[in-house]
Amino acid sequence: MIRHIVMWKLKDNAEGATREQNALKLKEKLEGCRDIVPGILHLEVGVATPGLESSYDVVLISDFADKAALDAYQVHPTHEALKGFVGAVREARQAVDFEV
Incomplete structure (x- = not known):
């Protein structure tokens, strides 16, 4: 099994929306990828809790x-389609894949 973790730090404002609004949009778009291909065992998206110190805004944890x-x-075309949005709203990205 491969665990795929990605974190994004978002711009304060992008695509006519705030960081918080874009974090929720990104969460929705990523959750739309949950069943796009066979072999996705788990897909979870978290948005950083307001008021807690955090260096990244959105995290994807998938198996x-x-x-x-x-x-x-x-x-997959659904995943490819969200890359344009991510590119427009992200300030930074970190990722790691590893065998579980």
């Missing part, structure tokens, strides 16, 4: 049956 499932997710 894939194997690398082939992760690779299929990466190039």
Whole structure:
């Protein structure tokens, strides 16, 4: 099993919305990817709690049956479509994939 974790720090304002609004939009878009390919075992999206110290705004934690499932997710049209939004609203991104 492959665990795929991605974190985004968002711009204060982008795409006509605030950081908080874009965090919720990104969460919704990512959750829309939950069942797009076979082999997604778990997909969870968290938005940083207001008032708590946090260096990143949104986190994706997902588990894939194997690398082939992760690779299929990466190039799926639904996932590809959200990359434009992410590129417009993100300030920074960190990611890690590892075997569980």
